[in-house]
Amino acid sequence: MSQIFSKANMEALTNPLNLNNPVLIQVLGICSALAVTAQLEPAIVMGLSVTIITAFSNLIISLIRKSIPNRIRIIVQLVVVAALVTIVSQVLKAFAYDVSVQLSVYVGLIITNCILMGRLEAFAMMNKPWPSFLDGIGNGIGYAIILVIVGFFRELLGAGTLFGMQVVPDWCYEHGYVNNGMMTMPAMSLIIVGCVIWAHRAYNKDLQ
Amino acid sequence: MAKINTNSNVYTICYAAVMVVLVAFLLAFVSSALKPAQDANVAIDKKSQILASLNVRGLAKSEVEAKYNELIQETCVMTPDGQVLEGEDAFGVETKEIGEKFPIYKAKTADGADALVLPLKGRGLWGGLWGYVAVTPDMQQVLGAFFNHESETAGLGALIKDEPFQSQFIGRPVMGADGKVALTVVKKGASESETQVDGVTGATLTSKGVGEMVQGGIQQYLDVMGGAKPAAGCPHKAAGCAEADGCEGCPQEAAGCAETDGCEGCPQEAAGCAETEGCEGCPQKADADAPHKCKSGSDCCKSGTCDKSGSCGKPGCDGDKACCGHK
Numbered sequence: 424m425s426q427i428f429s430k431a432n433m434e435a436l437t438n439p440l441n442l443n444n445p446v447l448i449q450v451l452g453i454c455s456a457l458a459v460t461a462q463l464e465p466a467i468v469m470g471l472s473v474t475i476i477t478a479f480s481n482l483i484i485s486l487i488r489k490s491i492p493n494r495i496r497i498i499v500q501l502v503v504v505a506a507l508v509t510i511v512s513q514v515l516k517a518f519a520y521d522v523s524v525q526l527s528v529y530v531g532l533i534i535t536n537c538i539l540m541g542r543l544e545a546f547a548m549m550n551k552p553w554p555s556f557l558d559g560i561g562n563g564i565g566y567a568i569i570l571v572i573v574g575f576f577r578e579l580l581g582a583g584t585l586f587g588m589q590v591v592p593d594w595c596y597e598h599g600y601v602n603n604g605m606m607t608m609p610a611m612s613l614i615i616v617g618c619v620i621w622a623h624r625a626y627n628k629d630l631q
Numbered sequence: 632m633a634k635i636n637t638n639s640n641v642y643t644i645c646y647a648a649v650m651v652v653l654v655a656f657l658l659a660f661v662s663s664a665l666k667p668a669q670d671a672n673v674a675i676d677k678k679s680q681i682l683a684s685l686n687v688r689g690l691a692k693s694e695v696e697a698k699y700n701e702l703i704q705e706t707c708v709m710t711p712d713g714q715v716l717e718g719e720d721a722f723g724v725e726t727k728e729i730g731e732k733f734p735i736y737k738a739k740t741a742d743g744a745d746a747l748v749l750p751l752k753g754r755g756l757w758g759g760l761w762g763y764v765a766v767t768p769d770m771q772q773v774l775g776a777f778f779n780h781e782s783e784t785a786g787l788g789a790l791i792k793d794e795p796f797q798s799q800f801i802g803r804p805v806m807g808a809d810g811k812v813a814l815t816v817v818k819k820g821a822s823e824s825e826t827q828v829d830g831v832t833g834a835t836l837t838s839k840g841v842g843e844m845v846q847g848g849i850q851q852y853l854d855v856m857g858g859a860k861p862a863a864g865c866p867h868k869a870a871g872c873a874e875a876d877g878c879e880g881c882p883q884e885a886a887g888c889a890e891t892d893g894c895e896g897c898p899q900e901a902a903g904c905a906e907t908e909g910c911e912g913c914p915q916k917a918d919a920d921a922p923h924k925c926k927s928g929s930d931c932c933k934s935g936t937c938d939k940s941g942s943c944g945k946p947g948c949d950g951d952k953a954c955c956g957h958k
Contacts (some may be wrong), residue, residue, distance in 0.1 A: 461786025461833070465868060481746075492643040513661050517845060522677060528785050578786075579722035581833075588794075607833035623884045 425555065426596040436557040437545075439565035445538045446569040447623050450628070452538040456570055456616060457609045459529065463586055466574030469529050470567025476511070478559035480504045485555035488612050491548075495512050500543040501534075519555065538566055573615045581606030663939040675723070683777040684748055686741040686801070688794060698831035702738050702747075709855050726752050728763045730850075733855050740765060747776045749852050753844025756836040758782040760791070760844055766805060770853060773814065776800035778841055788837030797880030799828050805849060812850040 426432075436542035445451045452473075459465045466620055483503050484491075491499050512530050515523035533539070542562050547555040580603045591600065605611055624630050635642060644765055650898035678699040679709030682690065685702055710732065721734030735844045736748035740868045746765040765774040778791045784853045790796055799815075804825050807813025813826040822829055830838025 459785045459931070465785035465789075490637065490646070492637050492646050494638070495643055495647055499649070502654055504648060509658060510661050513665050513669070516672065517665035520669075521673035524676070528782050528789065531782075533841060574786075604832055 425607055428607070432554050432557055435550075435554045436561040439561040439597040440568065441565075442627065442630070444565045444569065445541070445562050446566055446624070447620050448542065449520060451541050452536055452566050453613070453616065455532045455536055455611045456573060460570055460574040460577055460612045461581065461607050461609075462578045462584075463571065463574040467530075470563070471531065471571045472526060472529055472533055473538065473566055474563025476504065476533055477542055477563045478556050479540055480507055481540060481547040481555040481559035482552050483507070484543045485550060485552040488548050494610055496548065497540070497544070500540060501545065504539055504543070505534050530551070538562055555624060569616065569619060572619055574611050575610060576615050577606045581611075654698045679738065680777050680779060681738075681748055681750075681763050684765045684775045685738055685746060686765075695747050702740075704737045704739070706734065706736045711855060713855055721750075724750070726750065726759070728849070729761075733852060735852070737768075738765070740774050742776060748940075749849060751844050751848035753840050753848065755780050755840040756788055756834070757784070760837075760840050762844060764800070764845060764849065766849070770849070770856075771805055773800045773803045774804060776845075778835070778844075780865065783837050784834065787831065788834035788943075790834065791837060791841055796831060798846075803828065812846050812853065814849065815846045860927040888936070 429464055439445055442448070446453065446456060457471060459469045477541045480500075480503055484500055487499075497520075512523055512526060515526065542559060550558070573584070579590065583589060583596075583602050591602075635647075637643075668833060673697050679690060679695045682688070682695065682702065687698060687702065692697055696776070706719050708716040708719040708724055710716060711730075713794045716732065719732075721736055724732050724734040729750055731793050736750075736752055738746050738748050740746050747768055748763050750762060753762075755932045760783075761777060762778035764776045766772065767774060776797045778797060780789060780792060783789045783791065802815055805812055805814050807824075807826055813824075815827060816830045817823075817827045818835065819829045819832050819836070821827070827852050829840075830842070926952055
């Protein structure tokens with residue numbers, strides 16, 4: 424037991440949440456942070472999917488890491504990720520159709536997510552399966568947190584809603600409050616990510 | 632165990648080949664093993680989409696089948712030149728075939744009104760769009776709409792599949808002043824008339840795609856159905872016609888009706904037509920049986936002309952309630 428939850432393993436899980444956050448520090452996965460954060464719900468769905476897929480592809484790659492020929496390792500990683508995503512989406516389509524319809528838009532985004540390839544290449548290729556699995560979960564959640572923050576602000580300020588429910592009261596609109604249409608534009612997500620990075624660096628002095 | 636050189640060419644090629652074959656088999660196996668379950672889900676999903684256009688939403692999976700059978704009365708498939716394909720079920724027509732085939736569903740909406748459901752297909756920003764629009768049998772007014780998409784941007788273009796966008800269509804007139812389909816989608820806030828529906832903010836191209844799909848699609852159906860002039864044989868048209876405003880004489884009267892809003896003569900004539908079940912035969916029968924058809928020019932108040940189908944000449948009926956009502 425002590426080995427499973429050793430300090431090193433716990434760090435693999437918790438570091439990506441804060442000090443080694445894939446979006447804030449490594450600046451990976453920005454493209455999907457742009458695409459799916461206009462609302463909170465797709466942001467959460469995307470975050471969860473990436474967490475699950477990163478964890479399991481990390482696990483698989485780590486299991487076969489010693490047999491992978493060095494020169495085609497990226498292709499092997501890509502095949503594993505693509506096969507995994509395809510199988511998961513097929514299974515969902517058969518047994519949880521609603522979820523699969525929700526996810527169908529994200530499948531392409533998940534496969535091409537740089538966090539996935541980054542973690543496979545940087546961690547799973549040289550670590551044992553269990554730490555790799557934890558690292559995948561940690562990075563996925565670290566990514567999801569940022570997506571949720573960005574999604575929260577974009578939906579709140581851009582549409583006055585959260586999870587599609589109106590939260591800005593009617594009297595605000597009656598007194599001249601207007602939704603910020605800019606917030607629904609993809610470019611604003613970069614500015615919000617920038618603000619989050621700013622706050623994060625200001626808080627963690629040693630990162631500066 | 633002998634140590635294998637994982638950097639050799641032979642190893643690399645063999646590894647790649649084995650991996651590809653394994654993955655291919657795995658994917659093929661998963662795909663074929665799950666196909667039946669997926670197809671069942673797809674069929675249920677299609678039915679619930681059609682029901683959504685009839686304003687029946689949020690049904691549990693198990694209820695969809697029963698509700699579908701209750702609301703959808705009959706279907707027919709038409710070719711672009713207005714012929715009816717015998718023995719074909721509209722439900723079997725896939726979205727990609729729309730344009731070569733025109734499936735039409737005769738149905739009732741959630742609150743019991745008669746409707747024709749027209750499947751549509753179009754293009755959005757990233758991929759295909761499709762939808763079902765329920766219109767009144769005379770194709771003058773929208774009763775409900777459902778749209779969906781392959782891969783529009785989540786949170787923006789993808790909003791077209793949600794109820795708030797779709798419910799804007801309910802009650803909209805289809806036709807513009809020029810007698811062509813005018814119903815479309817415009818930029819939010821730029822709507823100038825009832826036929827212009829507000830688009831989704833931040834999803835201009837997707838909104839435009841929906842607008843083109845709706846306007847172009849309904850126009851195609853109108854063209855196929857001969858500008859609401861019924862062709863022989865299609866059970867749909869006969870029935871659709873019956874619900875609307877009569878048969879051969881219908882178009883004019885329908886137009887007259889739409890303008891005068893609540894013209895008395897129309898419903899009765901419709902009923903007369905309904906009994907004959909068949910558009911070709913309807914005018915004659917209406918002539919003989921339906922008391923509300925004109926028999927000679929003297930029955931028509933202003934124009935003084937009565938055409939073969941038993942309707943007054945158009946000039947007299949235009950905007951003239953008394954004439955239209957055959958009092």
